[in-house]
Amino acid sequence: MVKPDKRDEIVRAALELIAENGFHGAPMAMIADKAGVGAGTIYRYFENKDVLINELYRELEQRLYAVLMGGYSPEKPVRERFIHLGTAILRYCITNPLDFRYLEQFHNSPYGVVHRRDKISGEADEKDIYRKLFEEGLAKKVIKDLPLVVLFALAFGPLITVARDHILGFVVLDEALIGQTIAASWDGLKR
Amino acid sequence: MVKPDKRDEIVRAALELIAENGFHGAPMAMIADKAGVGAGTIYRYFENKDVLINELYRELEQRLYAVLMGGYSPEKPVRERFIHLGTAILRYCITNPLDFRYLEQFHNSPYGVVHRRDKISGEADEKDIYRKLFEEGLAKKVIKDLPLVVLFALAFGPLITVARDHILGFVVLDEALIGQTIAASWDGLKR
DNA sequence: TATTACAGAATGAACGTTCATTCTGCGTAA
DNA sequence: TTACGCAGAATGAACGTTCATTCTGTAATA
Numbered sequence: 140m141v142k143p144d145k146r147d148e149i150v151r152a153a154l155e156l157i158a159e160n161g162f163h164g165a166p167m168a169m170i171a172d173k174a175g176v177g178a179g180t181i182y183r184y185f186e187n188k189d190v191l192i193n194e195l196y197r198e199l200e201q202r203l204y205a206v207l208m209g210g211y212s213p214e215k216p217v218r219e220r221f222i223h224l225g226t227a228i229l230r231y232c233i234t235n236p237l238d239f240r241y242l243e244q245f246h247n248s249p250y251g252v253v254h255r256r257d258k259i260s261g262e263a264d265e266k267d268i269y270r271k272l273f274e275e276g277l278a279k280k281v282i283k284d285l286p287l288v289v290l291f292a293l294a295f296g297p298l299i300t301v302a303r304d305h306i307l308g309f310v311v312l313d314e315a316l317i318g319q320t321i322a323a324s325w326d327g328l329k330r
Numbered sequence: 331m332v333k334p335d336k337r338d339e340i341v342r343a344a345l346e347l348i349a350e351n352g353f354h355g356a357p358m359a360m361i362a363d364k365a366g367v368g369a370g371t372i373y374r375y376f377e378n379k380d381v382l383i384n385e386l387y388r389e390l391e392q393r394l395y396a397v398l399m400g401g402y403s404p405e406k407p408v409r410e411r412f413i414h415l416g417t418a419i420l421r422y423c424i425t426n427p428l429d430f431r432y433l434e435q436f437h438n439s440p441y442g443v444v445h446r447r448d449k450i451s452g453e454a455d456e457k458d459i460y461r462k463l464f465e466e467g468l469a470k471k472v473i474k475d476l477p478l479v480v481l482f483a484l485a486f487g488p489l490i491t492v493a494r495d496h497i498l499g500f501v502v503l504d505e506a507l508i509g510q511t512i513a514a515s516w517d518g519l520k521r
Numbered sequence: 522t523a524t525t526a527c528a529g530a531a532t533g534a535a536c537g538t539t540c541a542t543t544c545t546g547c548g549t550a551a
Numbered sequence: 552t553t554a555c556g557c558a559g560a561a562t563g564a565a566c567g568t569t570c571a572t573t574c575t576g577t578a579a580t581a
Contacts, residue, residue, distance in 0.1 A: 161439070161440075163354050243438070247434070247438045248352075249352075252498060255498075255500070256498075256500075259500055283510070283514055285507070285510060285511070285514070286501055286507070288492070288495050288500050288501040289488075289492055289501060289507065289510075289511055289514075291491070292487075292488045292489075292491035292492040292495065292511070293488045293511070293514050293515065293518070295487075295491065296483075296486075296487030296488035296489070296490065296491035296492070297480075297483045297484045297487035297488065297518065298483075298487070299487065299491075300482070300483035300486065300487035300490075301479070301480055301483040301487070304479050304483065307443060307446075307447075309446070309447075309450055309479050310477055310479040310480065316476070316477070316480065319474070319476060319480075320476070320480055320483070320484070323474055323476070323480075323484050323518045323519070324484065324518055326517050326518045326520075327484070327488065327514045327515055327517045327518030327519075328514070328518075329517075
């Protein structure tokens with residue numbers, strides 16, 4: 140009954156507008172316009188704006204996870220796996236700038252803080268490959284003996300920053316530079 | 331006639347509300363309330379909300395700069411100066427969480443992007459100690475031969491991330507951990 | 522008295538959401 | 552085959568709220 144392509148159009152429009160203008164620069168009326176539907180139609184698919192925002196986040200998270208797992212081999216050395224994941228994540232961010240910008244908006248907002256708190260306090264599920272990788276690195280004494288949260292900061296801090304700078308046009312990340320950046324962030328991590 | 335302490339109260343209230351709730355969680359009426367002045371009074375001191383936001387940013391930037399320069403000795407080795415600046419910045423962020431949160435809000439908003447673009451395209455002024463430090467490190471071949479923007483990402487990415495996590499309560503940064511974190515981010519930077 | 526500072530009410534624009542109505546396509550009856 | 556009836560999808564004007572900003576009257580100052 141419900142045509143899924145309308146839902147898709149709404150999600151796509153929301154992604155584009157929110158990524159470019161932030162949550163408050165993307166009124167429902169504008170999202171509806173860009174999606175080519177009436178304002179009320181959105182509410183047939185999403186209970187309210189919050190639900191739309193959270194559902195879109197979950198879709199992006201899944202897409203990113205799928206990309207990360209492509210060609211990932213759990214039996215390889217920790218360093219090699221880190222390089223693989225870092226490269227994948229950085230490449231994904233710069234070839235999908237809208238996704239990246241959306242994820243950033245989300246993380247830098249009350250939505251993201253709540254989401255993160257839930258995640259940290261919970262058990263490591265199957266999808267938490269970074270956490271598992273770092274724990275293994277700690278056990279094998281190949282990375283520094285620091286709290287997980289600090290290791291995350293050392294690993295992701297530079298990647299996120301550099302991805303943002305690329306998208307904003309402050310630097311051009313080619314394959315060589317991507318490799319050097321990830322190698323450098325590994326230097327910060329390794330024991 | 332114009333009492334400066336009213337201006338100060340407005341600025342203080344704005345800092346607190348914006349740091350805690352974001353720009354959109356800090357209506358002018360609420361700022362006025364918290365400052366103990368009438369809503370209209372704010373407009374005697376600031377032309378509009380944008381001006382208030384930008385002026386507050388500049389004040390914080392200056393305070394931070396003053397802190398960074400305390401005990402800074404340009405003749406010491408690059409590594410030592412980096413550690414000094416990193417420690418100062420991290421300590422400042424976690425002892426002034428409101429300032430830090432405000433600066434983050436600002437940077438992750440259109441205000442920040444504009445500000446940054448202006449800064450990067452401009453000449454390095456006296457206040458750009460990080461830029462000067464990295465350029466010297468490059469010349470002396472003690473840090474990796476990467477674009478300045480990437481070096482910034484390697485240095486600040488982890489610090490900002492870890493400061494945020496501390497303030498949100500995801501980790502407790504004591505002096506030892508601060509030192510280890512900065513040493514680790516230097517490992518990412520050094521050649 | 523004249524001028525300035527101020528508080529808070531007033532204003533209008535913008536927003537998320539609702540809802541009475543219209544549209545669409547399919548099942549049924551003739 | 553055509554005409555009709557109907558369920559539910561879609562619509563967008565309208566509503567109530569919230570916000571930044573302006574206006575107005577009053578108190579303080581000179």
